Amino acid sequence: xxxxxxxxxxxxxxxxxxxxxxxxxxxxxxxxxxxxxxxxxxxxxxxxxxxxxxxxxxxxxxxxxxxxxxxxxxxxxxxxxxxxxxxxxxxxxxxxxxxxxxxxxxxxxxxxxxxxxxxxxxxxxxxxxxxxxxxxxxxxxxxxxxxxxxxxxxxxxxxxxxxxxxxxxxxxxxxxxxxxxxxxxxxxxxxxxxxxxxxxxxxxxxxxxxxxxxxxxxxxxxxxxxxxxxxxxxxxxxxxxxxxxxxxxxxxxxxxxxxxxxxxxxxxxxxxxxxxxxxxxxxxxxxxxxxxxxxxxxxxxxxxxxxxxxxxxxxxxxxxxxxxxxxxxxxxxxxxxxxxxxxxxxxxxxxxxxxxxxxxxxxxxxxxxxxxxxxxxxxxxxxxxxxxxxxxxxxxxxxxxxxxxxxxxxxxxxxxxxxxxxx
Numbered sequence: 382x383x384x385x386x387x388x389x390x391x392x393x394x395x396x397x398x399x400x401x402x403x404x405x406x407x408x409x410x411x412x413x414x415x416x417x418x419x420x421x422x423x424x425x426x427x428x429x430x431x432x433x434x435x436x437x438x439x440x441x442x443x444x445x446x447x448x449x450x451x452x453x454x455x456x457x458x459x460x461x462x463x464x465x466x467x468x469x470x471x472x473x474x475x476x477x478x479x480x481x482x483x484x485x486x487x488x489x490x491x492x493x494x495x496x497x498x499x500x501x502x503x504x505x506x507x508x509x510x511x512x513x514x515x516x517x518x519x520x521x522x523x524x525x526x527x528x529x530x531x532x533x534x535x536x537x538x539x540x541x542x543x544x545x546x547x548x549x550x551x552x553x554x555x556x557x558x559x560x561x562x563x564x565x566x567x568x569x570x571x572x573x574x575x576x577x578x579x580x581x582x583x584x585x586x587x588x589x590x591x592x593x594x595x596x597x598x599x600x601x602x603x604x605x606x607x608x609x610x611x612x613x614x615x616x617x618x619x620x621x622x623x624x625x626x627x628x629x630x631x632x633x634x635x636x637x638x639x640x641x642x643x644x645x646x647x648x649x650x651x652x653x654x655x656x657x658x659x660x661x662x663x664x665x666x667x668x669x670x671x672x673x674x675x676x677x678x679x680x681x682x683x684x685x686x687x688x689x690x691x692x693x694x695x696x697x698x699x700x701x702x703x704x705x706x707x708x709x710x711x712x713x714x715x716x717x718x719x720x721x722x723x724x725x726x727x728x729x730x731x732x733x734x735x736x737x738x739x740x741x742x743x744x745x746x747x748x749x750x751x752x753x754x755x756x757x758x759x760x761x762x763x764x765x766x767x768x769x770x771x772x773x774x775x776x777x778x779x780x781x782x783x784x785x786x787x788x789x790x791x792x793x794x795x796x797x798x799x800x801x802x803x804x
Contacts, residue, residue, distance in 0.1 A: 434458045438520055456516035459509040504547045508540050527701040531694045542689040549678050579639050586632035593629045596622040696723055742789065745796045749788045749803075754779060757803045766798045 436456045501509075515536060519529040600622035604615035699716030710716070759777035768776065768791075775787035788796060 436517075436520060454520050456513065456520050459513050502547065504543045507543065508536075511539070512536055527698055530701045531698050534697050535694065538689050538692060542685045545685050546682050549681055579636070582632065582635045582639055586629070586636055589625065589629040589632045593622070593625040596625055598622075600626055695719065738793075742793065742796070745793070745800060746785060746789050748800055749796070750781065750785055752803050754781075754784075762799055762802045765802060766795050768795070 435458065438454045439451050440454050441451050515524075515529065515532050518524045518532075519526075524532065596618060599615075599618040602615055602619050602622075604612050604619060607615045696719065699712070699719055702710050702712060703716050703720070707713070760773060763773040763776055772787060772791070776784055776791075778784055778787075788799070791799070
């Protein structure tokens with residue numbers, strides 16, 4: 382009995398040790414790491430799809446008035462372009478023969494891993510990289526806080542512009558790529574065999590199609606209506622057509638069977654065996670668009686790009702510089718003059734725009750007053766425009782002053798819609 386216990390215990394320890402050793406590879410296949418970067422020395426850290434990083438740097442900012450608390454600057458690495466799927470399985474067995482006092486055990490472990498790309502549009506790739514590089518530059522001290530704020534504004538404008546342009550021109554996106562270990566070898570071996578079989582079957586089907594085409598019409602011929610001297614020839618031609626059709630069906634069935642056996646390889650074999658004059662890529666502009674439509678899209682793209690490029694970032698820089706440094710900034714006076722002038726200019730433009738809007742509203746109100754109350758169906762027009770019961774009651778009150786005031790309080794769009802239906 383002691384030998385039995387010792388044997389079972391030994392096998393148990395061996396099994397546990399094997400399972401423990403199998404877990405040693407977890408370090409290379411898990412996603413979380415927490416490693417400190419030594420100060421005073423440069424380090425290069427290689428990452429893969431399963432290990433992305435969040436860079437954290439303690440920073441102390443002093444303004445000369447005293448010690449400041451430590452703050453953290455963090456940059457999260459963009460999401461990976463690929464993802465991996467890991468599958469593992471294991472089985473074990475143990476046995477003991479009481480008569481021979483011998484034991485036996487077995488252990489089998491298998492693991493596989495597959496990876497696939499996460500394809501994004503070129504706009505998303507550009508934005509995620511530019512945002513992350515901006516954070517990196519600020520984290521490394523290559524740009525100041527003021528420059529970081531300015532660049533963040535540029536990135537936001539670029540994001541809106543690029544997304545708008547992409548909606549006009551169409552998003553270009555590559556198909557995803559999938560790589561798996563065992564599947565690649567198996568598929569490669571299968572493809573090598575199936576290519577030969579498929580090529581032979583395809584040639585047979587092509588020959589059968591050529592043979593059947595000339596006699597296709599004779600397959601359904603009614604030889605009973607043919608004169609006696611031509612009946613034998615008719616029967617022979619009909620038999621030839623039936624035989625050609627049977628050969629074509631057999632060849633087509635063979636091709637279909639090969640494709641079915643190949644699984645996913647079938648479409649690839651068919652694509653490889655065919656000849657294409659061009660490739661169709663997902664996304665992009667519609668090739669069927671007319672020249673006028675393409676011209677309009679091009680004009681819109683140019684207008685959007687100019688709006689982004691021609692923006693002056695000096696105001697944003699001055700706002701951040703004055704807010705951070707106050708009158709100690711070397712550019713304080715210049716920035717203050719710039720911001721004051723810009724504020725005055727915007728105020729004047731706002732006044733002009735407000736005056737223009739008021740004038741347009743007055744013109745629409747005068748046009749509304751020019752219609753006699755009984756010349757239009759006021760409740761029907763109000764319902765079409767979507768006015769509330771209170772607005773409808775005031776607009777259609779019959780009192781010219783009340784109707785005018787109610788019309789004046791409507792939005793410009795509602796006013797114009799009412800005028801369009803009254804005309």
